[in-house]
Amino acid sequence: MNLYIDDNFDSGNIQLNSIEGTEITLEIRPDVGGEHMQWFHFRLDGAMGSPCTLRIVNAAKTSYPHAWENYHVCSSSDRDTWERVHTRYENGELIIEHTPDSNAQSYAYFAPYSHEQHLDLLAFCEATGLADISRLGTTLDGRAMHKVTGGTGPLTYWVIGRQHPGETMASWWMEGFLDRLLSPTDALARELRQKATVHVVPHMNLDGAIRGHLRTNAVGANLNREWDTPTLERSPEVYYTLESMRETGMHFCLDVHGDEALPYIFLSGPEGIVGYDDTHIPAQCELFGKAYEGANPDLQRVHGYPLTPPGKANMSMCTNAVAGEFQCPAYTLEMPFKDNDNAPELHQGWSPDRCAELGRSVIDALVALAREQQK
Numbered sequence: 001m002n003l004y005i006d007d008n009f010d011s012g013n014i015q016l017n018s019i020e021g022t023e024i025t026l027e028i029r030p031d032v033g034g035e036h037m038q039w040f041h042f043r044l045d046g047a048m049g050s051p052c053t054l055r056i057v058n059a060a061k062t063s064y065p066h067a068w069e070n071y072h073v074c075s076s077s078d079r080d081t082w083e084r085v086h087t088r089y090e091n092g093e094l095i096i097e098h099t100p101d102s103n104a105q106s107y108a109y110f111a112p113y114s115h116e117q118h119l120d121l122l123a124f125c126e127a128t129g130l131a132d133i134s135r136l137g138t139t140l141d142g143r144a145m146h147k148v149t150g151g152t153g154p155l156t157y158w159v160i161g162r163q164h165p166g167e168t169m170a171s172w173w174m175e176g177f178l179d180r181l182l183s184p185t186d187a188l189a190r191e192l193r194q195k196a197t198v199h200v201v202p203h204m205n206l207d208g209a210i211r212g213h214l215r216t217n218a219v220g221a222n223l224n225r226e227w228d229t230p231t232l233e234r235s236p237e238v239y240y241t242l243e244s245m246r247e248t249g250m251h252f253c254l255d256v257h258g259d260e261a262l263p264y265i266f267l268s269g270p271e272g273i274v275g276y277d278d279t280h281i282p283a284q285c286e287l288f289g290k291a292y293e294g295a296n297p298d299l300q301r302v303h304g305y306p307l308t309p310p311g312k313a314n315m316s317m318c319t320n321a322v323a324g325e326f327q328c329p330a331y332t333l334e335m336p337f338k339d340n341d342n343a344p345e346l347h348q349g350w351s352p353d354r355c356a357e358l359g360r361s362v363i364d365a366l367v368a369l370a371r372e373q374q375k
């Protein structure tokens with residue numbers, strides 16, 4: 001029996017150490033710059049029906065080793081439906097024991113989202129006739145960055161995702177969000193488009209995604225640590241986006257992410273920025289969060305990151321930087337790589353479909369915020 005491991009495709013990441021029978025040892029390749037690694041995506045060929053043991057032997061050296069506890073790998077035989085397969089984190093190794101359903105079985109940290117899917121999403125938005133697609137700039141690997149704008153209202157909202165390229169849940173979320181935002185028939189979407197102009201950057205880190213990175217772009221920059229001083233040499237993705245934000249102004253920003261460790265969906269706000277409590281920001285953040293939780297209880301507001309003390313915000317992060325500069329409410333949305341422990345789904349865990357539903361639900365919360373801000 002000849003088994004093969006391949007990762008030479010869009011968002012592929014694995015290094016083969018050895019194959020002995022059905023025992024396979026692997027390593028995750030670090031992002032450019034070597035500071036981060038955790039994302040993996042590869043295919044095992046020729047093993048249909050054979051119980052295999054795949055060991056990722058450098059799992060303890062990844063960016064968030066504790067995040068492997070209670071984590072189960074995503075696998076697919078058709079690259080469409082991704083099921084969770086039994087996974088153990090033991091002695092610093094991530095061990096996958098699985099019998100492939102096909103001779104071309106894919107494994108990934110989370111259901112991948114390809115560059116082609118991103119291009120299809122832009123084309124879908126264009127085809128609705130309800131969005132403007134504009135070019136923000138060019139990435140360091142020479143790819144076009146695009147912004148989708150829907151609505152014509154006086155309020156200005158921004159929604160961005162995939163700053164961290166390994167967090168593919170943000171792209172699945174964007175599919176649901178943009179589908180509903182640009183619906184010709186959905187009454188709340190229509191109201192939102194009347195009240196607000198919504199600027200969306202569905203994919204901030206095209207280069208990192210194709211390269212199979214966890215957190216950084218083509219030169220190893222963590223885009224969500226570049227918002228205080230973005231440069232064209234190191235972080236053009238942030239530079240162009242912030243430039244566009246300064247042209248439009250902003251009344252709210254949502255930055256969509258995934259969290260490796262926590263098995264919950266949660267929001268993280270700009271409470272650490274200078275003067276936070278003296279502004280309208282806390283009340284409007286609360287209103288948005290409550291409305292979002294009400295629209296979709298997969299989002300909860302009990303578990304999350306600890307609050308940052310006043311004045312201690314990291315201003316290189318999008319949510320803090322824009323809340324500080326534009327004096328508006330802003331949130332980071334975090335979805336899990338694992339599952340929502342309040343409502344687990346054993347077969348798929350936190351899944352592309354649930355991401356998309358959560359993306360659709362945000363329209364309710366944006367309308368609630370717009371009604372308040374228009375008073």
Ligand code: ZN
Nearest residue numbers: 164167257258
């Ligand atoms: Zn992130």
